[in-house]
Amino acid sequence: MTPSLQPSPLPIAPAQQGFVETPEVRLRYLEWGDPGEAPLLLLHGIGQTAHTWAYFATAMQHHYRVIAVDQRGHGDSGWAPDGDYSTAAHGRDLDAFIDQLKLESFALIGFSMGGRNAMWLTGRHPAKVHRLVIVDAGPERPGSGGSQARQFMSGPDMLGSVEEFVERAIQFNPRRSRDSLRESLLHNLRQLPDGRWTWKYDPVLRGPNRRTYPWGDLWPVLAKIACPTLIVRGAESPVLPHEQAARMLEVIPDARIVAISAAGHTVMGDNPLEFEAKVKPFLVDEATAG
Numbered sequence: 001m002t003p004s005l006q007p008s009p010l011p012i013a014p015a016q017q018g019f020v021e022t023p024e025v026r027l028r029y030l031e032w033g034d035p036g037e038a039p040l041l042l043l044h045g046i047g048q049t050a051h052t053w054a055y056f057a058t059a060m061q062h063h064y065r066v067i068a069v070d071q072r073g074h075g076d077s078g079w080a081p082d083g084d085y086s087t088a089a090h091g092r093d094l095d096a097f098i099d100q101l102k103l104e105s106f107a108l109i110g111f112s113m114g115g116r117n118a119m120w121l122t123g124r125h126p127a128k129v130h131r132l133v134i135v136d137a138g139p140e141r142p143g144s145g146g147s148q149a150r151q152f153m154s155g156p157d158m159l160g161s162v163e164e165f166v167e168r169a170i171q172f173n174p175r176r177s178r179d180s181l182r183e184s185l186l187h188n189l190r191q192l193p194d195g196r197w198t199w200k201y202d203p204v205l206r207g208p209n210r211r212t213y214p215w216g217d218l219w220p221v222l223a224k225i226a227c228p229t230l231i232v233r234g235a236e237s238p239v240l241p242h243e244q245a246a247r248m249l250e251v252i253p254d255a256r257i258v259a260i261s262a263a264g265h266t267v268m269g270d271n272p273l274e275f276e277a278k279v280k281p282f283l284v285d286e287a288t289a290g
Contacts, residue, residue, distance in 0.1 A: 012183070013058040015068075022096035024089070025078035029069040029097075030054075033061035039106035040064035040283065041098070043114030045266075047201055049075035051187035052111070055272045056279075063284045064107065069097060071114065073202035075188070083204045087216060090117045091124065098128070107131040107283055111268065112239070116218060123221035131283055132229040136237050136267050138244045139218030157206055158198045162189060165197065175262065175270040184269065222251045229255040230282045234263035234270065 015030040030050045040060060042053040050068035057066040070077035072093050073085055108129045110118025115137025122129040159165055169181045189197050199206060229252050233240050249255050258278045263270035
């Protein structure tokens with residue numbers, strides 16, 4: 001049975017673009033909201049871009065200075081010169097990024113790969129992250145859901161039109177509307193001189209010859225997380241098993257979990273309105289009350 005499509009959120013608000021030079025790569029980021037507000041840093045998943053967060057950033061722009069970064073090898077950020085896309089490599093970038101933007105205290109959300117990077121960053125800087133949201137990510141390598149994503153990323157990476165990529169994405173994830181997928185893909189594709197289109201992200205992360213990178217064990221990192229933490233699962237996602245999520249609740253001192261209905265792995269894209277409804281209070285109402 002084809003999953004029902006979720007209603008679309010409000011139109012995307014325009015963002016300001018910026019760049020940060022780290023010792024290894026140049027990072028591009030998008031920013032919404034008042035620069036004087038408390039920062040909210042958003043980290044996307046593998047094969048995505050900062051624009052992945054555009055709908056949620058629009059919803060949060062009146063409460064936070066919202067910053068979404070293209071992580072190394074993605075979007076309009078630089079590719080890793082040595083092909084290193086490990087959590088440690090992303091962590092070095094993020095250390096430099098928060099230092100140069102002078103982010104002394106911030107809320108943090110990470111999805112999938114970005115969720116692992118968010119765990120790492122929070123464990124490394126427990127005094128700086130005051131609220132953490134981990135979206136469909138765990139400290140262990142994912143199972144079948146990760147395999148499905150890798151299969152999608154290993155498909156043909158050069159096609160004749162944007163619409164061909166849209167059609168392929170719909171076959172992979174029928175929960176998303178065509179317009180929603182097109183909007184997202186337009187920020188993740190570039191046109192080649194011969195007129196064909198391809199992904200922006202580094203080829204070493206995609207295709208049949210894609211490299212793997214070390215995952216490591218993040219369970220010890222989770223035990224260092226001191227801030228209130230919200231774990232978000234896609235109700236229909238196989239990526240974060242119930243058993244692993246339950247153990248995360250035990251290991252992180254102050255954690256809770258919510259599930260987003262009618263959502264697979266790409267939770268905030270599959271059901272953006274429910275994602276906003278369940279995550280925003282954790283970041284706004286409860287933080288204010290606390």
